[in-house]
Amino acid sequence: GRIRHYKFNVVMKNTTRLCESKPIVTVNGRFPGPTIVAREDDTLLIKVVNHVKYNVSIHWHGVRQIRTGWADGPAYITQCPIQPKGTYVYNFTLTGQRGTLWWHAHILWLRATVHGAIVILPKRGVPYPYPKPHKEVVVVLGEWWKSDTEAVINQAQKLGQAPNVSDAHTINGHPGPISNCVENGGFKVPVDQGKTYMLRIVNAALNEELFFRIAGHKLTVVEVDATYVKPFTTDTVLIAPGQTTNVLVNATQRAGKYLVAASTFMDAPIAVDNVTATASLHYSGTLSSSATKLVAPPPQNATPVANSFINSLRSLNSAKYPANVPLTVDHSLFLTIGLGINPCSTCVNGSMVAASINNVTFVMPKTALLQAHYFNISGIYTDDFPSKPLMPYNYTGTQPKNLATTNGTKLYRLPYNAAVQVVLQDTAMLTPESHPLHLHGFNFFVVGRGIGNYNPVTDPKKFNLVDPVERNTVGVPAGGWTAIRFRADNPGVWFMHCHLEVHTTWGLKMAFVVDNGKGPKESILPPPSDLPKC
Ligand code: C2O
Numbered sequence: 455g456r457i458r459h460y461k462f463n464v465v466m467k468n469t470t471r472l473c474e475s476k477p478i479v480t481v482n483g484r485f486p487g488p489t490i491v492a493r494e495d496d497t498l499l500i501k502v503v504n505h506v507k508y509n510v511s512i513h514w515h516g517v518r519q520i521r522t523g524w525a526d527g528p529a530y531i532t533q534c535p536i537q538p539k540g541t542y543v544y545n546f547t548l549t550g551q552r553g554t555l556w557w558h559a560h561i562l563w564l565r566a567t568v569h570g571a572i573v574i575l576p577k578r579g580v581p582y583p584y585p586k587p588h589k590e591v592v593v594v595l596g597e598w599w600k601s602d603t604e605a606v607i608n609q610a611q612k613l614g615q616a617p618n619v620s621d622a623h624t625i626n627g628h629p630g631p632i633s634n635c636v637e638n639g640g641f642k643v644p645v646d647q648g649k650t651y652m653l654r655i656v657n658a659a660l661n662e663e664l665f666f667r668i669a670g671h672k673l674t675v676v677e678v679d680a681t682y683v684k685p686f687t688t689d690t691v692l693i694a695p696g697q698t699t700n701v702l703v704n705a706t707q708r709a710g711k712y713l714v715a716a717s718t719f720m721d722a723p724i725a726v727d728n729v730t731a732t733a734s735l736h737y738s739g740t741l742s743s744s745a746t747k748l749v750a751p752p753p754q755n756a757t758p759v760a761n762s763f764i765n766s767l768r769s770l771n772s773a774k775y776p777a778n779v780p781l782t783v784d785h786s787l788f789l790t791i792g793l794g795i796n797p798c799s800t801c802v803n804g805s806m807v808a809a810s811i812n813n814v815t816f817v818m819p820k821t822a823l824l825q826a827h828y829f830n831i832s833g834i835y836t837d838d839f840p841s842k843p844l845m846p847y848n849y850t851g852t853q854p855k856n857l858a859t860t861n862g863t864k865l866y867r868l869p870y871n872a873a874v875q876v877v878l879q880d881t882a883m884l885t886p887e888s889h890p891l892h893l894h895g896f897n898f899f900v901v902g903r904g905i906g907n908y909n910p911v912t913d914p915k916k917f918n919l920v921d922p923v924e925r926n927t928v929g930v931p932a933g934g935w936t937a938i939r940f941r942a943d944n945p946g947v948w949f950m951h952c953h954l955e956v957h958t959t960w961g962l963k964m965a966f967v968v969d970n971g972k973g974p975k976e977s978i979l980p981p982p983s984d985l986p987k988c
Pocket of ligand 1: 953
């Protein structure tokens with residue numbers, strides 16, 4: 455592959471949305487930020503210069519970072535943040551990966567405005583496993599708050615309350631033509647009748663899973679999370695924060711404008727931003743006066759629509775792109791994910807919502823875990839993360855008496871190259887809720903999924919070990935479970951967390967450490983000399 459250089463200047467930029475202006479943190483002054491375009495096996499050198507007053511770090515979501523955890527980006531997990539006036543060059547190779555991924559700030563809530571797409575084309579001369587589209591369009595879905603995101607995070611962090619929901623969703627930075635305040639008519643996709651377009655959709659929203667529809671058009675899904683899937687055609691795409699989805703759209707209609715809609719999916723009684731973001735397909739030859747053809751978004755709690763989309767996802771599993779699903783398991787974990795309540799002296803009610811995995815609420819360390827692991831610095835973490843819930847109970851049934859969680863910076867040690875199975879079980883402790891779980895450093899196969907409590911005897915019999923979808927972020931269903939498998943072939947320290955930012959803030963996160971037995975200095979590349987210090 456070749457080497458590609460990018461420069462990311464992190465700068466404040468006064469930005470107007472919903473008819474109000476506020477300064478936001480951006481990369482190169484843009485919202486969403488610049489798209490990175492590269493090819494499979496290329497090496498990226500991205501120089502990030504921090505010109506703002508906040509600490510910054512950038513994560514390349516879905517890039518496997520084989521032996522290059524130093525470039526992964528989550529603050530205090532693989533690196534100390536880049537301080538104001540600081541610089542760091544992220545240096546990594548896109549080994550064996552192609553498709554749509556994305557990048558985002560990985561510290562506090564900065565990713566609200568600091569994010570953009572990564573487009574990885576196949577190697578030169580290698581075609582897509584589907585007909586070549588006439589044009590490709592990046593579509594980044596986001597959220598917009600009228601208030602400062604700092605104020606929003608403080609609610610979640612310092613007060614222990616659910617933060618205000620966003621005031622709008624956005625498509626490529628704009629709420630769109632159907633909103634209270636239209637700036638520019640929203641994002642437009644120009645199309646020619648009879649041609650096929652590929653949309654590379656990224657859900658960069660902080661806290662909401664989204665449905666995606668286009669009036670009068672079917673969507674053919676060909677790829678998710680930069681892995682090819684068996685193409686299937688649908689009216690509605692479901693995309694959780696962290697996920698990416700490529701769809702083909704045939705421009706089969708007549709001249710006109712057709713609404714594109716991104717709307718919330720939430721199958722729990724939780725406050726959400728229910729404002730639909732919109733954009734439009736514009737056929738060439740359309741009169742500017744012509745009315746936009748509308749599309750109704752699915753109801754917010756349309757679980758059957760969500761399920762039918764999820765159940766249609768299969769790995770392509772062709773001769774060229776086989777699904778290498780681990781058929782046997784060397785190492786198995788059962789993790790409950792959910793919310794709890796802990797005492798809090800500084801909080802309004804004397805208590806705060808705490809999210810946890812196996813009842814452990816992850817506490818961010820003061821030094822990056824990867825550094826502590828690599829240089830053998832003690833006192834930063836312990837590696838006693840429980841492989842089973844500390845407090846077993848009827849997870850999706852009655853509420854337990856004790857809602858408290860245990861605080862700690864605990865890591866889980868995975869044997870190198872083990873075939874790992876993780877069952878992620880949602881709990882109904884406060885309320886059942888869908889959690890998009892994201893694992894850094896690996897792709898995994900989603901071998902099973904169900905509602906209620908996971909049954910270790912009967913459920914594995916129904917697993918799909920032939921062509922399960924491969925991804926890096928999976929929505930664990932509300933009041934249900936998901937089973938994933940992957941090979942622990944990448945040494946390093948790897949974050950796993952709910953990609954709903956509010957849940958990450960509350961502690962729904964953990965980290966795995968993978969070592970090849972010869973020690974980190976033999977298994978991981980040495981840290982770059984400009985690695986930021988804490
Ligand atoms: Cu896209 Cu750890 O995140």
